[in-house]
Amino acid sequence: MAGHGLTRATTAVRVLDLLRANGTLSRVELAERVELTPATITNAVRRLIDAGLVREVGRDPQQGRGQPRRLLELDAGAWYSVGIQIDRTTTTIVVVDFAGTRIASAGLRGTGAVGPESTVLALAEHVGSLLRRAGVPRERVLGVGLVTHGPQDRERGVLLTAQPGPEWMEFPLTASLSDLLGLPVLLENDADAAAFGEFWAGALPTDTFGLVYMGSGIGGGVVVDGEVYRGRASNAVEIGHVALNGGEAPCVCGNRGCAQAEAGPQAVVAQVLADSSLAERFGVEGRPDGTLADFDRIARAWRSGDREATGLLERSARWIGQAAVALVNLFDLDTVVLAGPAFVIAGPLYREHITAELERSALSRVLHRPQVHVSSNVDIAAATGGALHVLRTLSVGARVPRSRAEADLN
């Protein structure tokens, strides 16, 4: 892997990215967007059409003079992929087609209460039944993107952490799931997956932005010129482990005062559990695999106007705002996206307070006013990004099964 952390995609991959994000484009528009000559684009497009990945779909009626340009789009049925996001409190599985459209999804319990062997067995079963229900033939599935928290070794497909329990450390996650499914499995970081999922969904007006990911823990990602910044080994931008001013709480990483330890969902739930009357009022249970459900209960109390719930979440949001300031200052960003299941209900509150922190203390705020967005698919962004990552990584060079009718009969 390149030492500077940013790998430039090939022309073919960039063409596929643009068509996935925009639906249809002409060759001229593609050439303008990737800043290459029309001849280079024409060659790349010809190879993609021959490979069965791209097709022509009529002409652009908007054009005034001359021959209208032919429009191109992805062949949505060329390939499918599966994205699985596992977390201690929830598991999400999505199936997407080659155009990136979600055609099936399922939500399951988290991994906090079961070990990796049973998790992998259950995942293989659920993926199989989801594909059958969606009517997707196995030979059209390019692979599976398995999305988890970090730190992780993506090349070996193992987690380098004893979270959620010691048996997860170095367990051969991708190898065992791949054996059971008979499909390639790529390991991916949850925040990175959410970041490129957001970018490839075409939901943002910029190709350089930061992302704060909040599941039971807190992660971060940065997309630079349309590419995820990977760092040395894909464990970059761990903003959950930025130590904050005045923070003291001990963290799983060994440091003190990390954003995750001070302000993550587990910390907020622990603050509520410390006060039994609050815990009872919000219905917070404190089960080890129930952190996000408990966090949602606190967020619902905020939404119905509870003052204590508001105070707790605002405190958390201000801490995370500090971490966002570090993220923006390090990468000179003007856009931050919030993604992950913890933002499903509380997203607007976090957006407001993180924006306020950035407007108060981001160094470059005078030059470009910081914008904070809640992700367009906040709870499934990471699973969707994992599925898209598979399409992007494995489709160029793979041979599309020749006869669709024949394939669909199986």
Ligand SMILES: [Zn+2]
């Ligand atoms: Zn930490």
